[in-house]
Amino acid sequence: MTALDADSALRTDGLGKRFRQTWALRDCTLTIPVGRVAALVGPNGAGKTTLLRLLVGLLAPTRGSVEVLGQSPTTNTSQALSRVGFLAQEHPLYRRFTVADLLRFGQACNLRFDRDLAQRRLSALGIPLDRKAGALSGGQQAQVSLALAVAKRPDLLVLDEPLASLDPVARREFLQSLMGAVADDGVTVVFSSHVIGELERVCDHIVVLNHGRIVLSGDIEMLLAEHRMLLGPRTTNDLDRSPNVIEAIHADRHTTVLVRDGAAPAPGWQPQPVSLEELVLGYLRRPAHHGTGSTTRESGAEA
Amino acid sequence: MIWLTWRQHRAEAIAATAVLLVLSAILVIVGLAMHATFDQNIASCFDGSAVDRDVCSTNLQAFQKTFGSATTALILLNAVPLAVGALLGAPLLAHELETGTLQLAWTQAVPRMRWLAVKVVSLMTLIVVLTGAFAALITWFRQPLDTLYGTYDAGAFDVEAIVPAAYALFAFTAGAAAGALLRRSISAITVSLLAYVAVRVTVESGLRPRYRAPLTLVENIAAGSHGIAIGTGNRSDWTLDEGFADAGGRHLASTDINTFDDAARDAGVSLTTYMHDHGIQRWVSYHPASRFWEFQFIEAGIFLTLAAVLLAVVVWRVKRRAL
Numbered sequence: 001m002t003a004l005d006a007d008s009a010l011r012t013d014g015l016g017k018r019f020r021q022t023w024a025l026r027d028c029t030l031t032i033p034v035g036r037v038a039a040l041v042g043p044n045g046a047g048k049t050t051l052l053r054l055l056v057g058l059l060a061p062t063r064g065s066v067e068v069l070g071q072s073p074t075t076n077t078s079q080a081l082s083r084v085g086f087l088a089q090e091h092p093l094y095r096r097f098t099v100a101d102l103l104r105f106g107q108a109c110n111l112r113f114d115r116d117l118a119q120r121r122l123s124a125l126g127i128p129l130d131r132k133a134g135a136l137s138g139g140q141q142a143q144v145s146l147a148l149a150v151a152k153r154p155d156l157l158v159l160d161e162p163l164a165s166l167d168p169v170a171r172r173e174f175l176q177s178l179m180g181a182v183a184d185d186g187v188t189v190v191f192s193s194h195v196i197g198e199l200e201r202v203c204d205h206i207v208v209l210n211h212g213r214i215v216l217s218g219d220i221e222m223l224l225a226e227h228r229m230l231l232g233p234r235t236t237n238d239l240d241r242s243p244n245v246i247e248a249i250h251a252d253r254h255t256t257v258l259v260r261d262g263a264a265p266a267p268g269w270q271p272q273p274v275s276l277e278e279l280v281l282g283y284l285r286r287p288a289h290h291g292t293g294s295t296t297r298e299s300g301a302e303a
Numbered sequence: 304m305i306w307l308t309w310r311q312h313r314a315e316a317i318a319a320t321a322v323l324l325v326l327s328a329i330l331v332i333v334g335l336a337m338h339a340t341f342d343q344n345i346a347s348c349f350d351g352s353a354v355d356r357d358v359c360s361t362n363l364q365a366f367q368k369t370f371g372s373a374t375t376a377l378i379l380l381n382a383v384p385l386a387v388g389a390l391l392g393a394p395l396l397a398h399e400l401e402t403g404t405l406q407l408a409w410t411q412a413v414p415r416m417r418w419l420a421v422k423v424v425s426l427m428t429l430i431v432v433l434t435g436a437f438a439a440l441i442t443w444f445r446q447p448l449d450t451l452y453g454t455y456d457a458g459a460f461d462v463e464a465i466v467p468a469a470y471a472l473f474a475f476t477a478g479a480a481a482g483a484l485l486r487r488s489i490s491a492i493t494v495s496l497l498a499y500v501a502v503r504v505t506v507e508s509g510l511r512p513r514y515r516a517p518l519t520l521v522e523n524i525a526a527g528s529h530g531i532a533i534g535t536g537n538r539s540d541w542t543l544d545e546g547f548a549d550a551g552g553r554h555l556a557s558t559d560i561n562t563f564d565d566a567a568r569d570a571g572v573s574l575t576t577y578m579h580d581h582g583i584q585r586w587v588s589y590h591p592a593s594r595f596w597e598f599q600f601i602e603a604g605i606f607l608t609l610a611a612v613l614l615a616v617v618v619w620r621v622k623r624r625a626l
Contacts, residue, residue: 056410060623082412092403094311101310108306109411145407152412 009188014064024050040192042209048192085154091145095134118151139170159191232269247282334444341447377458388474393491397482438467455541469603476613526579539592550582
């Protein structure tokens, strides 16, 4: 067990968080190994932000437990805090601070803050140190926030929707910066997003969240290997009962089925590899309580 | 952390200091003139060395005409602790909640209780220094006025000595607690302002007269005098109530006094003689001037206790991550 602990950057067990009457997150059991770049995806309101805030100790769990780098984030000690970098949604900064002030803030409030590194990164991006944070563009603010989080030299970097407010050019630059920053250090990264398209290039692990529950989690390569898209003549027989069938899409003349764990294709069914996007959407379209059965959809003529 | 606190709040701190410096300059200029006039024309009337009562009376009238409005203006300075406290207290958590920067602050390597402790202690120190120094200046400014009107006056007790700092700490913690609960600066400022006024009015009118049991002065009416004295004879005492009592000590209603007027006229004697002959006594319920400091400490204690309770609310909210 201890060997496993050493290898996981974070673990949650039966984690749940309730706000008044509503459960934002429930029964969340999850392990992310050290060194992974993990994407947390799901529609808006799926509980992504709640999960990330629980990971960095901004929230305390209602149920279950979280362990980040071997410690509970709620202990709130300097040591534990210094090992986790966090970039909150909308990358909040003190707007009246200059960039230089923000770096000084980072240095004053952290144990191993690398101000030179942050300064180099920002000047490479052409962000002036004497500019007020409020006067920077959204993309520049995101870069400053990232520079602050990375300069902590964290073992775990948690980013909440870092791409959401950025234009396509800024997104690309941001992802480049992120990948450049974490490439050499073996830092574990967890970031949330509701766009799946851009993730495949940068992530090797994925967690899919829907209605406050984890519907899929694992290394992307392994998940893609485990799933197949089966294409065959239109049928509605029995498909939905098998636990291995994630989703069945029925078109006019044929049926496409997303299956897990090498369910042997019946004669007449053609197996096809599945893309990450199809995989994620297949799981997101399953009903909230997915213990049994899959989604059956009537698809339009284009299928 | 202290640097962060200073960097985040320096605009408010500098603005508050600047406003207080301007007010202080006005107080010093007016105060020097008032002290000079008082020492030259009035002081002798109170230490018994004055030669001419009429000159005293004329000088006093002139003094009151010139500087009387200062007493009224001083009541406005009651707003100083409120402004200093609420404007620093309400945004403490609410502003960072609104802008999301609390997520930035609380994910650096500073545990949030230390973050809160440094901020609260630094800002409270600033508040005590600013309001304490300003209250000391007002106390100096009011010396002549205190000699004339006493220190229990609404324009005196509330702005002198140690209570202003206690009021300001109360306003600060009320703002901070309201901000922690309501999560909006504007709502927090509004709520703490209303709470401040409500508590101040309640304490001032409901509790302050009861900090100690009042003393009672009972005095026979001097026969044949031109008028009936009022008060205790010491301008600095705080008269709560006064009236007349019959020989048995029963307090008389004002309607009873009116009957004395008629009865005196019927008997053909002056009112005072009539009252003297019938054993009517005059009574005054009051707090002596010597209780000023005791009352200051009691009132400051009340507001500091309230501030401690409100601070506990803030600590509780921050500690249990309920923000």
